[in-house]
Every structure is written in C-alpha cells, then in structure tokens.
Amino acid sequence: MTSIAPMWLWFVFVAFVLAALFVDFVVLKKQGAHEVGVKEALNWSLIWVGLSFVFNALFWWAVKNETGSSAIANEKSLEFLTGYLIEKSLAVDNIFVFLLIFTYFAVPPAFQKRVLMIGIIGAIVLRTIMILVGGWLLAQFHWILYIFGAFLILTGVKMWWAAGKESDLEDNPALKLLRKILPVSKEYDGEKFWTVENGKKIATPLLMVVALVGLTDVIFAVDSIPAIFAITKDPFIVLTSNVFAILGLRAMFFLLQAAASRFHLLNYGLAVILVFIGTKMMIIDIYKIPVAVSLGVVLGILAITMVWSSKTAPNT
Numbered sequence: 496m497t498s499i500a501p502m503w504l505w506f507v508f509v510a511f512v513l514a515a516l517f518v519d520f521v522v523l524k525k526q527g528a529h530e531v532g533v534k535e536a537l538n539w540s541l542i543w544v545g546l547s548f549v550f551n552a553l554f555w556w557a558v559k560n561e562t563g564s565s566a567i568a569n570e571k572s573l574e575f576l577t578g579y580l581i582e583k584s585l586a587v588d589n590i591f592v593f594l595l596i597f598t599y600f601a602v603p604p605a606f607q608k609r610v611l612m613i614g615i616i617g618a619i620v621l622r623t624i625m626i627l628v629g630g631w632l633l634a635q636f637h638w639i640l641y642i643f644g645a646f647l648i649l650t651g652v653k654m655w656w657a658a659g660k661e662s663d664l665e666d667n668p669a670l671k672l673l674r675k676i677l678p679v680s681k682e683y684d685g686e687k688f689w690t691v692e693n694g695k696k697i698a699t700p701l702l703m704v705v706a707l708v709g710l711t712d713v714i715f716a717v718d719s720i721p722a723i724f725a726i727t728k729d730p731f732i733v734l735t736s737n738v739f740a741i742l743g744l745r746a747m748f749f750l751l752q753a754a755a756s757r758f759h760l761l762n763y764g765l766a767v768i769l770v771f772i773g774t775k776m777m778i779i780d781i782y783k784i785p786v787a788v789s790l791g792v793v794l795g796i797l798a799i800t801m802v803w804s805s806k807t808a809p810n811t
Contacts, residue, residue: 644776764800
C-alpha cells in the first residue's frame with residue numbers, strides 16, 4: 496500500500512492523536528465523573544471539527560510540497576474532507592445505538608463520559624487494524640470493491656427498512672453472549688468495572704456497557720470502512736479521516752443525546768448515503784464519480800434529511 500503523504504506526516508498524525516487523547520484524559524480526570532451539558536458538548540464538538548480542518552490544511556500543504564501541484568493537493572484534501580464527512584455521518588448511527596445501550600442499562604449520566612472515552616480508544620486501535628487489512632486486500636484483489644459495494648447497498652436497504660422501528664436490546668446476540676460469559680452485579684459500584692458480591696469478584700453493569708459499545712463499533716466499522724474506500728484507496732486518507740471522525744464521537748454523542756428527537760429521520764438519509772456509496776463502488780470501472788460530486792451528494796442528503804427531521808419533529 497502506497498500513500499501520497501510523506502513519512503513525516505504519518506509521525507505528525509500519530510503525535511497529534513496521542514496528544515489529543517492525553518489532553519482529553521487529563522481534562523476527564525480533572526473534571527471527574529459528571530454529567531456533560533449541551534454547552535460543553537458543543538464546545539468540544541467545535542474543537543474537534545476545527546482540529547480536523549487544521550490537519551486537513553497541513554495535509555494539503557504537505558501534498559503541495561511533495562508533488563509541486565496545487566491541483567493534486569486540492570484533490571487529496573477534498574478526499575479527506577469527503578471521507579471525514581461520511582465517517583462522521585455514519586457515526587450518528589453508532590450514537591443512536593449507544594443511546595439505546597445507555598438507556599437499557601440505566602447508565603448514570605456521570606459515568607457515560609468515561610465509557611465513551613474507553614470506547615474511542617478501542618475503536619481507534621481496531622479500525623486501524625481493519626483499515627490496514629482492507630487496504631492490503633484491495634491492493635491485491637481489485638474485485639473486492641464489488642463485494643464492498645454490494646454489501647453497502649444491502650446495508651443501506653436494511654437500514655432504511657429498520658429506520659423508525661423500535662430496537663430491542665434484549666434480543667441482541669452480543670448481550671446474550673456476554674451474559675453467559677460474565678456474572679454481572681445488579682448495581683453499579685461507582686465507575687468500577689469489577690466489584691465483590693458474596694465474597695466473589697464479578698463484573699459491574701459498567702463493564703457490560705463498555706464491552707457492548709466496543710462490539711457495536713466493530714460492527715459499524717464493517718459498514719463505514721468500505722464506504723471510505725469508495726472515495727480513496729490512499730491508506731493515509733482512509734485512516735486519518737476515520738480517526739478524526741472518531742475523536743469527536745464523545746462530544747457528538749452528548750450533543751445528539753439532547754436533540755435525538757429532532758433528528759428522528761436521519762437514518763433514512765444515512766441509508767441513502769450507503770446505497771449511493773455502494774453504487775459508486777459497483778460502477779467504478781465504468782464511471783468514476785468525482786470526489787466533489789460525492790461530497791455534494793452527501794452534504795445534500797444530510798441537509799435535506801435534517802431539515803425534514805426538524806419540520807416533522809414530534810415536539811415541534
């Protein structure tokens with residue numbers, strides 16, 4: 496797998512992510528367990544989005560210096576932006592499932608922040624592995640693109656069919672499996688993952704929640720990672736756009752948690768986006784849809800769905 500990004504930019508990216516996680520952990524530790532308000536979530540969301548744009552500007556400058564071409568730099572920067580937007584959009588579906596998990600387990604608002612932070616670290620590690628493996632497979636077997644495309648179309652149709660229907664976590668196979676493996680206490684013990692009952696060390700519901708959040712992200716990564724490969728096959732762009740979308744996931748969760756009812760139709764839009772991206776992959780050898788067109792389609796679908804949701808929101 497080859498990338499247009501110079502090697503020094505890979506190191507900058509790793510250092511950037513480690514620094515961001517360190518700052519986030521330090522802030523988390525100083526604040527302690529507390530309920531995240533809309534204002535705090537909005538501020539952190541703006542910070543993460545801003546940092547993503549700063550990194551994209553640095554990426555543009557690096558490509559410009561490496562190739563001596565502004566046109567190539569513009570194209571690659573646009574690929575990052577489109578990939579970032581797609582991953583950010585598909586992360587909304589993760590968030591709705593996280594909301595379901597937190598509600599089902601009655602996770603105290605003060606503990607949700609830590610659960611999401613651990614989930615983000617796990618997601619970064621697992622997605623990095625999946626992206627590297629996926630990139631290698633695409634480099635070796637071009638026809639896998641068609642499998643990815645067909646999978647995304649089927650996933651989009653399934654998502655459209657399931658949109659608006661009540662989800663039942665009780666029937667979740669991952670939850671059933673975890674309950675068979677781990678004995679779980681009935682009560683939380685602060686932010687601890689393990690507690691002692693009747694002289695035995697057993698898991699708390701918080702550990703169950705963290706495990707389910709991690710499993711959920713792996714499942715959704717199977718959808719989102721092929722989607723970004725429809726935009727670019729450059730492993731650097733695929734990885735960085737994914738990671739930057741994930742870094743802002745915690746803040747976006749608390750932001751959408753407060754406005755979930757206003758975006759009740761968003762899953763329909765996400766379903767259409769998946770079908771569009773899957774179709775783009777299926778016809779790539781016949782006609783390659785320009786990145787700018789893909790970006791415009793994704794933005795347009797999101798805008799229409801959000802406006803539609805706002806006008807038909809139950810509380811309006």
